Amino acid sequence: MLLVEDNDELAETILDRLRSEGHSVDREANGDEANDLLRFSSFDIVLLDINLPGRSGYDVLRSMRSRGDATPVIVLTARSEIDDRVVGLDAGADDYMVKPFDFRELSARCRVLARRRAGSSSNVFSAGSFRFDRAAKQAHVDGHQLELRAREVQLLEIMLDNLERMLTKEEVADKLYTFEETPSLNAVEQLVTRLRRKLEGTPLVIKTARGLGYMAYVSDDD
């Protein structure tokens, strides 16, 4: 991981926290230097402050994305006004955190990003007792295979790709069904209910917010 943060005290606490969790973390205090470093080295996750000496965090992020560097980035900012966040996300950030933030929250967000990345790049997603093999399209809880229908596997994949992202019912239906099939929102509801029941007892939770949609998260990350 790479932390780009100019405040030494804050950087020290973040570094201690992340290292104590077993991550290996590098730190840069200057936007230009961070940019140079990112040019030649690759990281799993970048924590990027916005107010930096040298070039700003946005510029660093923009040049990363324009190079085609898809490394997950969490933006750290002291400005609470949402406009900045939107700009940050538009610039290609995967997540943001407003200072002062809870360190547990920061670790959790890092884990989510790592999971999303792992889920799409490698073939195995695991959380606690739950394990999902994308290639085999099989899910296991404590080593026992879950009986999943094709549609349920599809839904599971969609939810894992969008871990901790709210998906509306319509979005789920669009991803689930092809153009020819008429997606029925009712069918989506039933499908989610079935999958949720099968996932009971695993740390993977699919939360429903009525009127809004669905979000999957891993519950024992806290």
Added chain:
Amino acid sequence: MSATTTEDRHSHSLKRRLLASMAAAFVLLLLLISVLLWNYSRAAANRTYDLLLAGAALSVLERVSYNSAGPTVDLPQSAMDILALAADDRVAYRVFSPNYGELTGTPDLPVPESLQPSIDPVFYDAKLDEGFRFVYQGRQITSSRGREWVFVQIGQTLNARKAQRDTLFLYGMIGLGAVSLIGLGFVWLAIRTSLAPLRAIADTLMARTSRDLSPIEGDPPLEISDLFRAINSFIAQLVRSRNLTESFIADVAHQTRTSLSALQGQLSLAADANEFDRMRDRLGKAEKQAERTVHLTNQLLANAMVIHRSEDAQLEPMDLRMLVRDTLAELLRERRLRQVSISFDDSGLPEGKAPIRGDAISIREALRNLIDNAVRHGGQENTILIEIDADAQVVRLTVSDAGPGIARADLVRATERFTSINSKTAGSGLGLAIVRSVAEGHGARLQLGSSVLGGLRATIVFPRLLVVALACLLLTMQANAVSARELVIHAATDPGAMRPLVDAFEAQSPGWTITYREYQTVDLYREVRDADPETRADVIISSAMDLQVELVNRGLARTLRLPNAILPPDWARWRSQLFGFTWEPAAIIYDKREFDEEDLPTSHRDLASFIRENESKLRGEVGGYDLRRSGIGYLFATQDTIQSVQAQRLTEVLARANAQSFCCTSEMLDAVAAGKLSMALNVIGSYAMKRDPAPGQENIGVHFLDDYNLVMSRTAWVPKTAPEPEMAERFVAFLLSAEGQSIINLKTPLIPLLLSREQPLGLEDVRPAGNASFLPIRLGPGLLTFLDRIKRDEFLRSWVSSMGGQDYGP
């Protein structure tokens, strides 16, 4: 913001209001006086111009006589000349006798039924095609059958009267207006003086420093003592508000410091702790305290931001539903919301849209705070319901929770700063205060109540943004190109003379064709008079000035608004309807082989003598117009009888010399050229003067007299019935423009008016040597005299009998 307020106040100033009401009173007074003044002006104008009518009637009655056939009248030129003093008015007259019927003039002019035969003039108004004022006067003449009544009735349109009336009225009103303004000036001074105490208060307040909030002192006049008290009570309110602000700052300082002290205390206790467990316990508490401090600081900053934005931010049209959805999707990621059941209901939205004017950042902050409250106070097993619904006027955003809610008695207190109703679940005490600020910044209301879920129900009621659907009106352009349009000119004038003008005008009017139709003057007159609907012309041009005046006097012409710069001189225009555009003197042409210039006579008196002396030489070789056939000839001849007592003698002399009569100038020119005539009188001189002598016409000389030479002008007017009146007006304007006049000068045998206007009688190139003086024939009612039926018959009969020709029959 303050600038506009000041301006608004200015526009509603007391001074202005007082002044305005005084001005209104003055205006009312002026209106009353103006009615009186109007009646007076009208009566005065009528008196003045009734004198003209009476004078004209008298002069006509004087010329009524009795002959074998009954009463008759010889219409005097003076009558028309008197009427022409009202220069722009049309004239109608009639002479009749009860026993002999209509004698002359326009038959059946309106007469009031109650009218008794009287030798005193009676005046009355009557409506023909426009308003006329008539005089009606009778005279008894002695006939073989006893005494006969003969009545004359003369009417005039009201232009001069109206002008006179308007002038009188205007001057009166200007005077009154000036007096009123001076009066208002005094009123203004009085207002200023009486408002001085207000100014004093203003000065006192202006001079103050912002810290000085003591009540103003003084002894105000009775009328403003209320204001005085109100200002003082407002100052007292300001003092309270400032105290409140100061206490808020003190509160903030207190809250922050307390929070930080607690944190510091826990940390130092932790640092001093001997046992690991105690230290850990202290640190846990310190962490909780730090969390609270962070929350408090965030809320304070959010509060400040929301207040700042509500003063500053521009509200933009937006869809509240989308904003709420996005914000909820964001919020749901927070871990503390995982155990909470959240639902969103927008089914109450018509068409799924909630348009409002809003500031997204502030509304997001308010929604966060409402949900934060709901989570904080909702207890275990919480359910939060977010609803949006709307009707025609408002959009409602409601957040309900399943917590214990707020007791009715505490609802008012709930939105105050640093007030937490429940100390166990207390937050910063700022949440609802922030929501309220956001609502106020949007012109919305915050309503608190009990939810169906059992807890608090907080609703923000936004005014709905009315989307005005603008109907797009597509202008259907007329796709087809302008088809060729036609301007029809009916003219009694030499086509060779008009052709260059018509061609030039056609050339500069793309899309127009000009149809030019030629007439004899009398035929043209009859056609227009009888208004044949088949032959509608746009422009009527004729050299017969009297006939043109007669037609315009009938009210057939359209008023043209020509630019002042091209208007012809006074004598060559009438009523802004009839316009002369050439300058054509009557001349004597002679055969140079017969006479020398020096031998020719120099005045009309000498002319008669000259012809008489050369009677033998000139016998059969003098030419003149046939007055029966030529309108121009008749015009010149009748004008001559007005100008010169020699006219009758000249006619007799010509008759003795066996003068020949011709229809037109060109025939006379040809006859002189051919040696058939030695001399011709009253020929239109411009032809002879201007045209390069045609082969065989080098012998023609042009001669002017010293006493006077009549000048006529070809005239043009536009009928009211013209199909293309605008183009017609442009054509008339073109005739009078510098360009048109220059074409007349260079390309036609006519002489333009412009030359004579810009260089008075500037005919250096065409004007003969000697002291010729030119007398233009004036357009106006004066030309109507010799169009009178009796007068005309009498004149022509006398001419025919003098010439010894055939009997003249009308």
